[in-house]
Amino acid sequence: MSALIELKDITKTFLTEEIETRAINSINITINKGEYLSLSGQSGCGKSTLLSLLGLLDASTSGTYHINGVDVSSLTRDQRAKIRSEQIGFVFQSFNLISDLTIFENVMLPLTYQSGLSKQVITDKVNDVLAKVEMSHRKDHYPSQLSGGQQQRVAVARALVNDPTIILADEPTGNLDSKNAQAVLALFDKLHQDGATICMVTHDPVSAKRASRCLEMFDGRLIADNANIPSHRNSVPSLEAVELAAS
Amino acid sequence: MSVLIDIKYSLRLLFKAPKFTAMTLSVLVGGLSISLFTFSFLYSTLYKELPLPGGATALALTTETIGISMNMDPNQNLLSAYEFRQIAKTQSSLIEFGLYESRDARLSFEDTGKNIPTTYVDSGFFKFSRTQPIMGRTIQQEDMIVGATPVVVISYETWQNELSANEDVLNMSIRLNEMLTTVIGVMPQGYHFPGVAKIWLPLNQSQLNTKQNTSSYFTAYARLKDDISNEQATKNLSAVLDQLYQQSVELYNQPEAKKVIHLRSYPMEQVNGIGNTAFIFLNAVAWSILALGCINVGNLLLARSIERQKETAIRAALGASSKRLISQLMWEGVIITIVGAILSILLVGAALDYTEIMLHSWMPNSIVFWWHWGMDKETLAMAIVVTLVTIALSAFLPAWRSAHQDINTTLRDGTRGAQSKKAGRLSRLLVTIQVFLVAFLMLIGALSGYVSQSFINLEIGDDYSDTMRVTINLPINKYKTPQEQAQLFETLLDRIKSDSSVIDAHATTFNHFPITLSEFDYDDSRERQSIDTFTVIGDTEFSGIKLVAGRHFNRRDKIGARKVVLISQSMANRYWPGESALEKNITIEVEGKDESLYIVGVVSNRMNPRSIFGKLDSEDETYISGLQFINPRQRIYYKTIKGSVKTEGIFYRALFEIDRNIELAQTVQPAERNRNIMRDSMRLTSKVIFGTGLFSLMLALVGIYGLTANSVAQRTHEIGIRRAVGATDKNIINMFIKQGGRQLITGLGLALLLFALISAVFHEFSVGLIPVYLYFVLASAVVICLSLIVMLAIYAPTRKAVVMEPSSALRYE
Numbered sequence A: 001m002s003a004l005i006e007l008k009d010i011t012k013t014f015l016t017e018e019i020e021t022r023a024i025n026s027i028n029i030t031i032n033k034g035e036y037l038s039l040s041g042q043s044g045c046g047k048s049t050l051l052s053l054l055g056l057l058d059a060s061t062s063g064t065y066h067i068n069g070v071d072v073s074s075l076t077r078d079q080r081a082k083i084r085s086e087q088i089g090f091v092f093q094s095f096n097l098i099s100d101l102t103i104f105e106n107v108m109l110p111l112t113y114q115s116g117l118s119k120q121v122i123t124d125k126v127n128d129v130l131a132k133v134e135m136s137h138r139k140d141h142y143p144s145q146l147s148g149g150q151q152q153r154v155a156v157a158r159a160l161v162n163d164p165t166i167i168l169a170d171e172p173t174g175n176l177d178s179k180n181a182q183a184v185l186a187l188f189d190k191l192h193q194d195g196a197t198i199c200m201v202t203h204d205p206v207s208a209k210r211a212s213r214c215l216e217m218f219d220g221r222l223i224a225d226n227a228n229i230p231s232h233r234n235s236v237p238s239l240e241a242v243e244l245a246a247s
Numbered sequence B: 001m002s003v004l005i006d007i008k009y010s011l012r013l014l015f016k017a018p019k020f021t022a023m024t025l026s027v028l029v030g031g032l033s034i035s036l037f038t039f040s041f042l043y044s045t046l047y048k049e050l051p052l053p054g055g056a057t058a059l060a061l062t063t064e065t066i067g068i069s070m071n072m073d074p075n076q077n078l079l080s081a082y083e084f085r086q087i088a089k090t091q092s093s094l095i096e097f098g099l100y101e102s103r104d105a106r107l108s109f110e111d112t113g114k115n116i117p118t119t120y121v122d123s124g125f126f127k128f129s130r131t132q133p134i135m136g137r138t139i140q141q142e143d144m145i146v147g148a149t150p151v152v153v154i155s156y157e158t159w160q161n162e163l164s165a166n167e168d169v170l171n172m173s174i175r176l177n178e179m180l181t182t183v184i185g186v187m188p189q190g191y192h193f194p195g196v197a198k199i200w201l202p203l204n205q206s207q208l209n210t211k212q213n214t215s216s217y218f219t220a221y222a223r224l225k226d227d228i229s230n231e232q233a234t235k236n237l238s239a240v241l242d243q244l245y246q247q248s249v250e251l252y253n254q255p256e257a258k259k260v261i262h263l264r265s266y267p268m269e270q271v272n273g274i275g276n277t278a279f280i281f282l283n284a285v286a287w288s289i290l291a292l293g294c295i296n297v298g299n300l301l302l303a304r305s306i307e308r309q310k311e312t313a314i315r316a317a318l319g320a321s322s323k324r325l326i327s328q329l330m331w332e333g334v335i336i337t338i339v340g341a342i343l344s345i346l347l348v349g350a351a352l353d354y355t356e357i358m359l360h361s362w363m364p365n366s367i368v369f370w371w372h373w374g375m376d377k378e379t380l381a382m383a384i385v386v387t388l389v390t391i392a393l394s395a396f397l398p399a400w401r402s403a404h405q406d407i408n409t410t411l412r413d414g415t416r417g418a419q420s421k422k423a424g425r426l427s428r429l430l431v432t433i434q435v436f437l438v439a440f441l442m443l444i445g446a447l448s449g450y451v452s453q454s455f456i457n458l459e460i461g462d463d464y465s466d467t468m469r470v471t472i473n474l475p476i477n478k479y480k481t482p483q484e485q486a487q488l489f490e491t492l493l494d495r496i497k498s499d500s501s502v503i504d505a506h507a508t509t510f511n512h513f514p515i516t517l518s519e520f521d522y523d524d525s526r527e528r529q530s531i532d533t534f535t536v537i538g539d540t541e542f543s544g545i546k547l548v549a550g551r552h553f554n555r556r557d558k559i560g561a562r563k564v565v566l567i568s569q570s571m572a573n574r575y576w577p578g579e580s581a582l583e584k585n586i587t588i589e590v591e592g593k594d595e596s597l598y599i600v601g602v603v604s605n606r607m608n609p610r611s612i613f614g615k616l617d618s619e620d621e622t623y624i625s626g627l628q629f630i631n632p633r634q635r636i637y638y639k640t641i642k643g644s645v646k647t648e649g650i651f652y653r654a655l656f657e658i659d660r661n662i663e664l665a666q667t668v669q670p671a672e673r674n675r676n677i678m679r680d681s682m683r684l685t686s687k688v689i690f691g692t693g694l695f696s697l698m699l700a701l702v703g704i705y706g707l708t709a710n711s712v713a714q715r716t717h718e719i720g721i722r723r724a725v726g727a728t729d730k731n732i733i734n735m736f737i738k739q740g741g742r743q744l745i746t747g748l749g750l751a752l753l754l755f756a757l758i759s760a761v762f763h764e765f766s767v768g769l770i771p772v773y774l775y776f777v778l779a780s781a782v783v784i785c786l787s788l789i790v791m792l793a794i795y796a797p798t799r800k801a802v803v804m805e806p807s808s809a810l811r812y813e
């Protein structure tokens, strides 16, 4: 099995007003193609930060990071932007659609930052993914005219449009009611069945269970990594789990 | 109570961001001060009533001979005594109508003397100005009779400064133009009607009772009858005057033209009636600058209100009425504007006081007595109006816009609703307007700067340093024949030259005569070219017009001898390229008679620019002998050794030894005086224009930087999203530059369009003062300079936003 993503000894420290926050503390993860990961843990334990590092939205303080065997920890800003536009798909908790652009334009955005795509190819791809998330009928609307669930489906479409190597989702159901949340999760299930690699941050143990592999974090460390085993209901990790991570 | 809370809250916000407050305030104070100062200065100069009883109805009556240039008609704007008498006889539009003439008189003491601005007036003059003397009497009918005792009315200032405030000033005798003259009255302090007069002498009856061809020319004062409008009176009087003029065209060979009358208020007359145009134009420029300031302030406040959009929405959701919300958001703008207005009023007050002192000391005898600049009620009223407009534009609008946002959208979307899209559109429109205004100001500034610089640096080709100039008029009843007149001028020049500190002297007159050169074909067959022609008694070497070939005039070039001419080098080259022009003949039409002239000399070139807008004329000049073409009115120039003092006295001594009764048309003064005053004022204008241009450029820089920084800041989150989905730094910067570029092109395009229009008009008006390609050079320079600055103002804040990691940008609210 080929390792799609390999994090080795990744640490991230924030410096704000002389106070040092170690958001990520020497984390090692290997992600294989086609895996569906869930990442859970207390609020503030570093899940979003880890996702940012995975998505190259931020640079780690130390450690190495390989995507498809390429070391990306030492790339220039432009090279990282290129990888983001070609290999990463992001879904945020607060949707993060651009309010001045239509649904169609929002979804098209990642493709406009890739070079050498014809207009026809772009249009086809966008229509394709919009159909996949069942939002084709709203493509000329603006985000503010859509419900939260609809906006999140559009955000998923945007994350898919560039055929990413990995889809990163940061609490994608956090702002949604349960009905809409189910719809989005069902979408992820379907993507997983179609072979996509997904890493999803979630609070909700039920959602986490849908993944093929469950990671759990505490205070910047990875404390559990269980294939197909549901995580604990309580957010405070067991003592043995903490010890496991420390060892 | 709630208002107090709002004010307190606004103050806290202002103090919390001192840099923002200081920047907003300085932009505002700059804009307000420039527009207020311009308004106040022009209003005081042009529209203040004459500060005399009945001053509002006092009119200056002047004439215009349409179709003749200033140089052709030395009496342009004036009314002859004959014309005055004829009009006075028949007119029914005016209740008061009289004549006066302003020219300097010489006040002499034992061994020194000085020139005093004087007005020669008729007996109705003081009644017209509704002013009584504080002592003695004014000029009466009997003072004007031939042979009457010479009398003078003096100003309070003359009494105080020249006559040491002598208590027994009445009936005192003073020497005026070497004539013992009795002081009969003292006018009140500050009275210098019709402009700068320090003393008043009676006009002589004999000057007034003349035929048209021997008439002197005067300015007239007039007051309309109650039941007639200015237009109607102007029309009636012009009709009579033109009829008289047409007679003299026929009888006395006057140049053909239409002669009309202007009835203007004294302040308007002082600026030749161009007051309204100047007022509108300069105010338009000043208001553009204020508009720039307002846009900036408005934008800065808008940015603040957008920052607080969510807060506003929450307040609205909690039940605040939109009136409450507007009031709350407005206070910040209101406070800044009011503080700015107060600072501006203080600043403008000081600037006006400084202007008053500076102008009065700079041109003591050219500033008319009603010109006073300072903070006055008109300016204060304008300040209040401007402040209210500024509040409306820069505080109320952003507040209103912000308070009328869609609460739902804002609450759901955070700061990134459809509202920010509208705000973005508004901000882009503002950038476009700014670019337009600044480009326009810069274009106009560059144009006028170029014009004044080229005038300042104009090489005329002569040299009048250390040279004095005086104009005299021989009484033709005493010096009847040309020979007698020539004899007198020769003697006078000899006397002047005999003074040990005089280097040389000559007498000259200026004419503009048609020329024909029989040997040459003219491309322009319609009419013969006119050429600058000077008569010269003596030689021109000392005034910088130097001999290149042949000889200067001498005493033998007189009546009866062969008529000779000197021509300028450019003329010699034009007509006799590659050969000597000496001993050739040219024909000039001197006063209607063709004269064949023999070229005896070629002299260096010299320009004779008539006005800054007149075409810089060709350097073709001819000089004919003043002893052969004799004029009783001559301008005398004499150059003294560097550092000589009291050089005026040299002329007066020489003249009074010969004849005490010769009239000076203009007193002795440095020959370069007018040119220097002109250049000084040009220099000042050019500095003011430059300063204003620089300030508006700075405003634009601050404004566009602020607008872009604001729009970038608002879009930080969006930038984060775009970067998250793969945008590179270049993509982001390009996005902003492209957007700014669109506004730049629109604004520049509009400004260039307007500039092209103005240039076309100006080009026509200035008879090609500036070569056409220079308009393009100026325009390109402005386009390049402004584009660079706008791009920089856009690039800088964008660059700053781009260096942020996308993850931080996404957290940004």
Ligand SMILES: Nc1ncnc2c1ncn2[C@@H]1O[C@H](COP(=O)(O)OP(=O)(O)O)[C@@H](O)[C@H]1O
Pocket: A014, A015, A016, A021, A022, A023, A042, A043, A044, A045, A046, A047, A048, A049, A050, B808, B811
């Ligand atoms: N840009 C940042 N600057 C400073 N501190 C940060 C930044 N991003 C995250 N942190 C800190 O890092 C820790 C982890 O945050 P985050 O990854 O957002 O947690 P989670 O997503 O698990 O709730 C928190 O203590 C947070 O305050």
Ligand SMILES: [Mg+2]
Pocket: A047, A048, A049, A170
């Ligand atoms: Mg998080």
